[in-house]
Amino acid sequence: VFVSIIEDGLRLFELGRRRYAAKVRKVAACLERWDRLTATWWSKRDDRVALYARASTLPHSCEPNAELRRPLHLDAVTCVALRALRPGEAVTVAWGPERGKLERWGMDTRRKWLEENLGLDCACEACAPNLKKRERKRAEAAVAAARQAEKDREADKVARRRKAAQAAAQAAAEAPGAS
16 A cells, blocks of 8 residues: 555656656746847847846837837836837837937847847838739749740640651661552
């Protein structure tokens, strides 16, 4: 009886140990992501990093209509419009390097930087039309390639038929009963 109780206890202990190890791995992964986050551009400019719950929910745009500012005398972030906003227009900020730099980069450079540094797959108003054009060009190229492949297959068929006909004609000419 005591042996089975001890075995049951060991099984429970092993199960708890596995769950604990899984939680430790999860916490380690979170800390690793935090290290990557704090090793990005903003932490190189200042020795302090802060997370602002509301400000962090503002949507990204490569052509923002607002920017986040942190006045030195306040322990808060303010959102300042860069131009007059239309009623109902979404407030957007550039989640990238210092103001103006992101807008000067080409779409591919911006999207690569945002993906590598922030894990953001940008599809903002500035990038979306270019992405649609790129997708349309890719689709047109795929259709053109498929048409060319079909033409090539048809040309191969014609060439094989022609070659077979020539071989048949040559065989008929070389046959013993040919005039």
